Amino acid sequence: MEKKSEKSKAPETVQEVDSRIAAVRDLIFGENIQQYNTEFADVYDRSKALQNQTQKNLGDSVTDLENKLADLESLMEHKFQDLNDDLDKRLADLDDEKADRRKLGKALEKIAQMLQE
Template structure:
């Protein structure tokens, strides 16, 4: 029993010392700790705001790029359709029995130039 009693007294003494140390610490550093906590909270809030803004900007940039890619794809589809229509027209203009090689060469040359643009 003495052993248990000694242990409980030691615990009580340790708790008293700990509470005294905490009280002294709060007296000496309490104001600074509160100030640091406030500053850390401000920094944390700024970080959160910047994260939210960054996510919003990233989403807008992705949407913008997707729109531009869709516009480019549409433009390329129209260009290829125009080239196909032009080729079909020029081929129809060629003599069915004798293919005029010069006309065919010029048509293919024009298509090559349009593809390079």
């Protein structure tokens, strides 16, 4: 039973020693600790403000990039459509030229037949 009473006294003793150490620390370093606490609070506030500004800048950059990508996609689709239209036109022109050659060939055959007669 003696051990139980010693154990219960030990935390009280530790608390008393801690409070004495805290009192001595405050007497010796109290003014400096307050100054450090103030400086740390300022640094923390600056850090938080920079973090918020960085998040905002990152969000703005992402939005800007998404807009530019959408514009680029639209431009590429437009260019692709223009190229398809141009290709279709050239294929149609090529078909017309081939048709003219066929007509020319038939005309030459008729001339050849007329010459043989």
